[in-house]
Amino acid sequence: MKQIIDFVPLLLFFIVYKLEPRAIELAGFNLTLGGIFSATAVLIISSLIVYSALFVHQRRLEKSQWLTLGACLLFGGLTLALHSETILKWKAPVLNWLFALAFLISQFIGDRPLIQRMMGHAVELPAHQWARLNVAWVLFFLVCGSANLFVAFVYPAIWVDFKVFGSLGLTLLFMAAQAVFLVRHMQPEQSRD
Structure with a gap:
C-alpha cells in the first residue's frame, strides 16, 4: 500500500x-x-x-x-x-543515479549490501548472491536514470508519459524478475520473527 x-x-x-x-x-x-x-x-x-x-x-x-x-x-x-522544464527533466535521472550510488557504496561500506538490509528479514541468501542482487539494483537504477534522460532530451514529446508509465513498467519488470529469483529463498512465515 x-x-x-x-x-x-x-x-x-x-x-x-x-x-x-x-x-x-x-x-x-x-x-x-x-x-x-x-x-x-x-x-x-x-x-x-x-x-x-x-x-x-x-x-x-x-x-x-x-x-x-x-x-x-x-x-x-x-x-x-x-521557469525551466529542463531542470525537472534532470530529477528522475539524478534520483535514480543517487539510488544506484547508494547501492554501490553499500557493497564496500558496512557489513551488508543495501538490498540485504532491506530484504534480509524475509529472504536468506549466501553473501555472494546478496552481492549479485545488489549489483543488479545498481544496474537497474543506472539504466532507469539513463533511459529517463534519453527520453527527456531526445523524445521530449513523450517524456512525461515515459516518466510515469515507462519507468513504472521498467520497475515492475525488474521486480518480477527479482521475485522469480527470490521466491525459492523466501523463509517460511513462522521463522520470520
Whole structure:
C-alpha cells in the first residue's frame, strides 16, 4: 500500500500536465492549470501532503522517501523559480543515479549490501548472491536514470508519459524478475520473527 501512496504525486502530476492549459481563479488568485509548470506545483504540494501524512502515520519516513521528497522540492522548486522544464527533466535521472550510488557504496561500506538490509528479514541468501542482487539494483537504477534522460532530451514529446508509465513498467519488470529469483529463498512465515 505504501508503494502505491508514493505514486500519488506522480499520478497527479501526470493528470495536471495533460490538461489543456486554462486560467482559473482560486482564492482570489488567477492561476494557470495544465502544462508543465502547474503540474510541477501540484507535484510539490501533493508530495508534501503525502509524505507529511506518511510521517504522521508512521512517525518516520524511509531514507528513500526523504531523498525523493528532497529531489522533488529541489528540482521542482528550481523549475518553478527559473521557469525551466529542463531542470525537472534532470530529477528522475539524478534520483535514480543517487539510488544506484547508494547501492554501490553499500557493497564496500558496512557489513551488508543495501538490498540485504532491506530484504534480509524475509529472504536468506549466501553473501555472494546478496552481492549479485545488489549489483543488479545498481544496474537497474543506472539504466532507469539513463533511459529517463534519453527520453527527456531526445523524445521530449513523450517524456512525461515515459516518466510515469515507462519507468513504472521498467520497475515492475525488474521486480518480477527479482521475485522469480527470490521466491525459492523466501523463509517460511513462522521463522520470520
